[in-house]
Amino acid sequence: MTALKRLLPGGNSWLAAYAFLYIGFLYLPVVFLPIFSINTSASPKFPLAGITLQWYRDLPKTPALIDAAWNSLIVGVSAAILATTFGILAARAITRYRFPGRRPIHGLIMAPLVLPEVIVAISMLLVMLQLGLSLSLFTVVLGHVLICIPYSMSVLTSGFEGFDRSLEEASADLGESAFGTFRRVTLPMVAPAIISSLLVAFTISLDDFIIAFFLTGTEATLPIYIWGQLRFAAKLPGVLALGTLLLIGSFLLLSIAEILRRRTARRTQSKGPQHG
């Protein structure tokens, strides 16, 4: 026993070191992005030549970039709304009703999460061409809806799960109509989950490269624009600056989404008294 106790603190510090290395390995590369984005020199090397925000100031002056940003915004918003709409329907069905094939269906909806994205992209491309659709932002939206639905689903099911059905019954019992019940009880309780799903889906769409690369025509989204710019060494700092902005944006959106998701889960699931 005593030997074990003496070992434990040592074990803990090794564990801390391991955890530290692990986090470092995961996030260190990401940290380089903002660091080099404020470097005066165009080549990403230490030590930094000097600190400047020049590259950020140049961003709005690049018309191709503005176009790409608009494209990404259009695709992201459309994909987020569509994926969330389908997600709401599916999540409601899966959390509320018990029907044959419920689990396999849930599994199939979630599957794109683990399928190799390049395979999904190629398959989608084949389907689009077979359908005679010309490649455009519209086809990108379709592809993004497919990869966003699993994320929307997992956010929404966690929000809808444990929604006490008697709350809706209580509302009807107190004289409220079906629509009134939806507006006064259901919506306020699941709204945070829905907003969270929209944010997550938008972020996934905004960051996606492979699907957009295969399914877009001549219009580039932001990740495709960035990929195109990488061929020119001189454009690298601008790309780093843009990448940093995307990184911060994604991080903020996902954080808000997670806070909202937790709030809904807490609301719908805490039925029992908190104290007393």
Add this chain to the structure above:
Amino acid sequence: MIEIRAVTRSYGAFKALDDCSLAIHEGEFFSLLGPSGCGKTTLLRMIAGFDNPTSGSIAVDGQEMVGVPANRRPTNMVFQSYAIFPHLNVEQNVAYGLKRLQLDPAEEKRRVDEALAMVSLDGLGKRGAHELSGGQRQRVALARALVMRPKVLLLDEPLSALDKKLREQMQVELRRLQQAVGITFILVTHDQYEALAMSDRIAVMFGGRIAQIASPKEIYQRPVNRRVADFLGGMNFVKAEIVEENGSSITVNTLGFGRITTEKPKAFTRNGAGATLGIRPERLRVLWDNATAMHEVSGTVVERHYFGEITHLIVEIPGLEKPLSVTETNDFGADDIPIGAPIRLGYDRDALVAMAE
């Protein structure tokens, strides 16, 4: 007031309710009592409008309710989970149903305050739903339903989530509240003591059917069959042979208690020559020393269990297949009766009830 006629609810071949009929009077505290799965909650949900009978009719105040959606019925419900809206505070929860009536704000506030006072929650209006204890949630659910001034208040196992002490306190309070507001209450419960303590009348249900509808006293003292007798508490069953049967009385012969003439139960159907006699353990009393009773049996104490204020004795009587259970208060030393001691038990004739198998 409420007329339930021949209500049946089938799920495929399974009948959750099978030809149930009952009438509930205005201002009555009526309980639906039975084990889980007996159909009591299904019946309550049908009165509320959350389920519809496969056949039969439900009328409130002479108006047919089948087909009328829940939001247009003159009933309000206290849910088992209380169903307090978690995104609203106490006041907003209670005012939820009033919002649709578009009352004058002062009038609305007055009614909400009145309802909160009724359930002793005055001053807690601004509390969030998450800051309430179990008992307080239950009171909010009550206030939220009562503020609507329903013709009928439906209560679905409202006390089952509370601990024993609070439950007993709420039983008294609910009964007092019902008498104060004079609204018809229909309570669903599986707790026989709860039903006995609170109700004007009780319907005991088994397997989707109503076994007996009567006052608590009658249900307890004159159960129609073994199942009802058993569900309502301890009962000694004694096999008997029918000697004579006429209009309202029945004469039976038993080995332990001899020949007895007693009131014939209402739903008595004769099944050959056999019948069952029942006597509650507390209706048998220990005869000390030279005490005598009009009717007595004697036997031997085989077991003794101490329960604080009472002692539970198991007494073997010659001629009876099963020993009798006897509960005796401990005032005279029933807790000291030695095992194996001879004992005499006195009883009243009317304590013995004949019932269908």
